[in-house]
Amino acid sequence: MSACSPDVDGRMIICRDVAKSYSHGRGNKRVFDGVNLTVKRGERVALLGRNGAGKSTLIKLIGGVELPSSGKIIRQMSVSWPLGFAGGFQGSLTGYDNARFIARIYQRDYADVRTFVEEFTELGSQLKMPVKTYSSGMRARLAFALSLSIEFDCYLIDEIILVGDQNFQRKCQIEMFEKREDRAMIVASHSPDFMRQFCNKAVIIDKGKADTYDDVDLALNIYSGL
Amino acid sequence: MASSSLSKLRASWAIQVRVIHALMIRELITRFGRDNIGFLWIMAEPLLFAGLVGALWHFTHGATEHGINVIAFVATGYIPITLFRHGVSRSVAVFTVNQSLLYHRQIKIVDFILTRFVIEFLGGMMAYLFMAIVLMIFGQFPMPADFGLLIAGWFLYSSFCFAICLIIAPLSEMSEAMEKFIPATTYIMIPFSGLFYMLSWLTPAAREFLLLSPFVNGMEMMRKGIWGDQVTVYYNIWNPIICSAVAALIGLILCRRVRRMLTVE
Numbered sequence: 371m372s373a374c375s376p377d378v379d380g381r382m383i384i385c386r387d388v389a390k391s392y393s394h395g396r397g398n399k400r401v402f403d404g405v406n407l408t409v410k411r412g413e414r415v416a417l418l419g420r421n422g423a424g425k426s427t428l429i430k431l432i433g434g435v436e437l438p439s440s441g442k443i444i445r446q447m448s449v450s451w452p453l454g455f456a457g458g459f460q461g462s463l464t465g466y467d468n469a470r471f472i473a474r475i476y477q478r479d480y481a482d483v484r485t486f487v488e489e490f491t492e493l494g495s496q497l498k499m500p501v502k503t504y505s506s507g508m509r510a511r512l513a514f515a516l517s518l519s520i521e522f523d524c525y526l527i528d529e530i531i532l533v534g535d536q537n538f539q540r541k542c543q544i545e546m547f548e549k550r551e552d553r554a555m556i557v558a559s560h561s562p563d564f565m566r567q568f569c570n571k572a573v574i575i576d577k578g579k580a581d582t583y584d585d586v587d588l589a590l591n592i593y594s595g596l
Numbered sequence: 597m598a599s600s601s602l603s604k605l606r607a608s609w610a611i612q613v614r615v616i617h618a619l620m621i622r623e624l625i626t627r628f629g630r631d632n633i634g635f636l637w638i639m640a641e642p643l644l645f646a647g648l649v650g651a652l653w654h655f656t657h658g659a660t661e662h663g664i665n666v667i668a669f670v671a672t673g674y675i676p677i678t679l680f681r682h683g684v685s686r687s688v689a690v691f692t693v694n695q696s697l698l699y700h701r702q703i704k705i706v707d708f709i710l711t712r713f714v715i716e717f718l719g720g721m722m723a724y725l726f727m728a729i730v731l732m733i734f735g736q737f738p739m740p741a742d743f744g745l746l747i748a749g750w751f752l753y754s755s756f757c758f759a760i761c762l763i764i765a766p767l768s769e770m771s772e773a774m775e776k777f778i779p780a781t782t783y784i785m786i787p788f789s790g791l792f793y794m795l796s797w798l799t800p801a802a803r804e805f806l807l808l809s810p811f812v813n814g815m816e817m818m819r820k821g822i823w824g825d826q827v828t829v830y831y832n833i834w835n836p837i838i839c840s841a842v843a844a845l846i847g848l849i850l851c852r853r854v855r856r857m858l859t860v861e
């Protein structure tokens with residue numbers, strides 16, 4: 371990999387020698403170490419790896435939810451919170467309350483966020499109910515809607531959220547992958563079709579190491595051989 | 597360069613103010629709901645405590661103690677200690693409970709502690725004010741002789757409480773055993789809080805010893821602020837200031853350490 375010097379024109383996300391290990395009691399589990407990754411605007415990075423390889427962990431580190439054990443993550447562009455079913459919501463609050471909270475902390479006009487969320491999620495009066503009563507598909511809609519209403523330079527997406535009915539998938543495709551083609555994206559997924567279609571860079575996480583490939587097809591071939 | 601870092605600081609400050617505002621609203625909604633009297637419930641416990649114990653003392657100790665109205669005396673002692681006990685108990689495991697909020701990078705873990713403490717702090721002040729007015733109507737509470745001193749004492753007392761919360765919160769994440777010690781510790785704290793006595797009633801040796809407690813210093817200031825020339829008090833404002841600063845520093849260091857190891861679901 372080339373040296374990661376901050377580019378003046380293109381703002382990037384840079385992971386430099388990132389390592390993460392979890393200690394629990396006496397045990398110490400190393401998830402990965404020496405991860406180097408650069409993401410530029412417009413790049414869509416697919417994270418490949420078996421269950422438990424550390425895809426979600428890497429997404430959390432890039433999103434700043436957890437901090438690396440060593441190494442550095444430099445964010446020169448605005449990065450969304452990791453979109454998934456967990457995190458980011460308060461279950462006892464309603465969909466509207468969550469929207470209001472997000473609008474407040476990201477300094478956006480609540481009326482705009484609200485309008486967008488209503489249109490995008492099509493959840494109707496369900497938005498007045500606590501989020502804990504939502505199905506996972508409904509949560510995914512709300513999570514996507516909220517993050518799209520804020521407008522980030524880079525979106526972090528955990529695979530599970532890409533499920534949903536046909537109608538919602540089409541909407542996501544239009545909003546996320548067509549209207550926001552210029553944004554960066556880091557997606558953890560197991561779906562080869564999705565990756566071939568939308569990603570232009572891939573990272574395979576295996577045995578505590580992360581390797582970057584500019585050819586997604588090649589990466590998918592290597593990954594399926596693991 | 598200096599002006600750019602200053603404007604950066606100002607921008608960060610604005611973000612933190614906004615975050616704490618949003619967190620407080622969220623906390624109030626989740627804790628008190630939108631039904632009946634809502635967040636006014638926050639006054640309920642200090643008021644009940646102060647009122648009931650005050651009434652109990654009124655019947656067991658008589659209407660006055662050392663020439664001071666007993667109900668007012670107990671009430672002024674109980675509301676600050678309730679702030680301390682609530683502040684501490686709400687700091688336990690505060691990071692784990694709020695971990696889903698860490699998905700948003702502008703929210704820092706100290707914001708969680710601050711949010712909860714500010715709510716308790718405002719609730720305590722409201723309870724204080726409400727109780728004083730009600731007792732005044734019944735002629736059981738004097739017009740404070742020195743508002744400035746009363747408020748200064750309250751602030752110093754509270755700042756030490758907050759500094760303690762900054763330590764308790766990260767410690768409770770480091771070890772679960774902590775949680776078991778807290779009720780007993782806050783109970784043991786009661787004699788060192790200046791709740792049931794004034795230093796002038798004690799022997800010089802006991803007075804010297806108790807003046808080491810920041811709570812006692814704050815409490816004496818508050819009582820002087822209320823009763824003025826009717827009471828003799830002993831305090832040193834530097835004790836709570838220095839103790840709070842040291843405790844806050846330790847707390848912030850611990851918070852920083854804990855943030856690195858925090859695992860978010």
